[in-house]
Amino acid sequence: MPIRYDDDARTLALSVRDLLEEGAPTGHLVVEIAQTRAARLAAGRAAHVEHQDEQTDRDAAYRAEVRLKHQIAVGDWTVVLHGRADGVTEEDGRTVVEEIKSTALDADQLHGTKLSDWPGYVGQLELYLWILHQAQVDLPVGRLVLVSLLDGSKHVIGVPLDAERTGRFVAARLAEITAARDRRIAWMRWRREAKVPIPHDRWRRGQREISEAVLWGLQIGHQILVEAPTGLGKTAAVLHGVLQYALARDLQVFWATARTTQQDGVERTVARFAAAGLAVRTVVMASREKSCLNTVVACRPDACRFARDYYDKLRERDLVHTLVESRRTSRQDLRTAGTDAEVCPFELSLDASEHVDLVVGDYNYAFDPGVYLRRHFGEDAGRWIVVVDEAHQLVDRAREYGSPRILAADANRAAEFLWADPDYRAFAELAEEIAGLVERTARAADGARRDGAVVCTLPKKELASFVLRLDAVAMDYALLRARRPLAGVGERDPW
Ligand code: SF4
Structure with missing residues (x-):
């Protein structure tokens, strides 16, 4: 949900994610070339729920999806910062907050990672800890639970509370966000x-x-x-x-x-x-x-x-x-x-x-x-x-x-290129099937021709199934890229 502003009342409500991402986020620009969409989301959600269910079964104090909220004054703005922790429990007299994230890394790669490899997730968790700390919860600790979508392995990394640093970060980000809003209000006033x-x-x-x-x-x-x-x-x-x-x-x-x-x-x-x-x-x-x-x-x-x-x-x-x-x-x-x-x-x-x-x-x-x-x-x-x-x-x-066009020749050429690398087998099979569908449909067409091409309609059901398959292959692609990143600028990306 985007940040909700009430300019007259000088209030705004934003989530922890908004705080981390609003305006200019941090770090590099990465333009995603594979849309993993539904398949990736569904797999991630399933891993997430499975972990929560396991925790609930083994720990009576475990609560899933816990809402957190904190109100702060920033200049003359009143800010409500809210979030939803994946899990909260009590261990040895301390509150433990869990954040569950799925990843395309396998067990070996996953266990080789450390806190600094997951800055976005850690930032989210640190903010949850900070909100709890503001609510007088004494020294809460965080637990980043990373679940591999490849082999189901888990890697758990502890995240300590750093109230001072996180407080400074929150103050700086909110100052930026409210200043940007004030600039926008002035711009809108000028426009009106x-x-x-x-x-x-x-x-x-x-x-x-x-x-x-x-x-x-x-x-x-x-x-x-x-x-x-x-x-x-x-x-x-x-x-x-x-x-x-x-x-x-x-x-x-x-x-x-x-x-x-x-x-x-x-x-x-x-x-x-x-x-x-x-x-x-x-x-x-x-x-x-x-x-x-x-x-x-x-x-x-x-x-x-x-x-x-x-x-x-x-x-x-x-x-x-x-x-x-x-x-x-x-x-x-x-x-x-x-x-x-x-x-x-x-x-x-x-x-x-x-x-x-x-x-x-x-x-x-x-x-x-x-x-x-x-x-x-x-x-x-x-x-x-x-x-x-x-x-x-x-x-x-x-x-x-x-009127998207599928050329059997293009699909065949893609298949030929992809078969050369065993890692691209799933992609090659899909390309071949697409070429086969186009060729079969063209052969069965009643002969109408335009500009030397057969005019025919591809069967919608089969096309729809290709869309789902493509989604699944996109997921495979993301996993493959995680295992085997492109070596450099010159390397051709078959996607
Ligand atoms: S490769 Fe070109 S288009 Fe892409 S981020 Fe760099 S400058 Fe921009």
């Missing part, structure tokens, strides 16, 4: 009071009507389709209407484009608004590939220095806020900032996009079911207005999104 100027000396013919129609459509919740000749100034007129609505209601605008040249046009229009007195915060998102400063797109701390310590570098310079508040978020600005601070410009644009009035980016970031920005268009999509530039282009894109 902002007057949106006409970005030219005077309206051109038709522009005022477009701006008014856009504003009216937003006010009554209608989609508006604007069609006007090239050169009329549609971008300025639409932006004028959209900004009036968005700024007054704490909403952000995503300007979705099909081509980079459209993005350049929006940037020029934003500059005109700035010259007329309204400097909106804008970020233009280039693709990961175009933004990349590394020799090869390999978003891992061991392969890219711009991913290494990414979050720590952001935090040290307060980089995101410095850039957005100074309006230095053009593509070139982000590249320059990325080069100077040695951080990834693409990730920087993503992080900056949370703090700007206008985000300009490709259709894919809003509409592609595979790559849309979940941080914006997931659960919290209601805070965005999406403008679709050259909307007629979206039709073909949408067809592509809704």
Whole structure:
């Protein structure tokens, strides 16, 4: 659950996890390439519950899923910090808090790990201990229970309470979070009071009507389709209407484009608004590939220095806020900032996009079911207005999104490559089965052809079963990567 703010009452409620992760987290940037999703989650949950059941059977004092809460004053904010410990019990007169985590390491690897290898989990546990300590529980101790999903082995590491250090950490993080919120409140106030100027000396013919129609459509919740000749100034007129609505209601605008040249046009229009007195915060998102400063797109701390310590570098310079508040978020600005601070410009644009009035980016970031920005268009999509530039282009894109293609030749090539390594057997089998399904379906098709290809529909049931299999293979992949990390930048990743 995200942090819950009540700005008028100056209160906020956040979980221990929020405290650890909100704003710039710490450490490296790691872009996950394997989505283990359901299979990984289910396996982790099962290991978790199994351990709790065992503990409950052998220890009458053991309580699972114990809620913890502590209230703190930070400046004029009242903060409620809450969490849920996996297990709490009493041993030798002391309170013991358990945190259970599943891992893809086997017994040997797992037992070779120590506290410093699990900073995130330890941080969580230390916070639980600190909350209990604030509630006058005398010297509670922590127990990090690591369960291997490979062989079921367990490794238990003790975590001591360090009330002073944890207290300092809590105070520093809450000071950052409340300061960021105060900055946001000031930004929202500025937005609500902002007057949106006409970005030219005077309206051109038709522009005022477009701006008014856009504003009216937003006010009554209608989609508006604007069609006007090239050169009329549609971008300025639409932006004028959209900004009036968005700024007054704490909403952000995503300007979705099909081509980079459209993005350049929006940037020029934003500059005109700035010259007329309204400097909106804008970020233009280039693709990961175009933004990349590394020799090869390999978003891992061991392969890219711009991913290494990414979050720590952001935090040290307060980089995101410095850039957005100074309006230095053009593509070139982000590249320059990325080069100077040695951080990834693409990730920087993503992080900056949370703090700007206008985000300009490709259709894919809003509409592609595979790559849309979940941080914006997931659960919290209601805070965005999406403008679709050259909307007629979206039709073909949408067809592509809704018509994924599987080529038997690609699947066969993948299988051939994967069979060469015994570790990839499960992947090779899946690739072969996919190729087989495509070939069988094509042979059984009634002969309709388009552009030399057989037109047929793949059986939905079998496709659905492949999705589940893919999920399971993704889990295998995560386990394999844990056992055998990629050696370096040059090593090909079959995923
Ligand atoms: S600089 Fe390139 S390789 Fe590094 S994190 Fe960014 S996109 Fe990935």
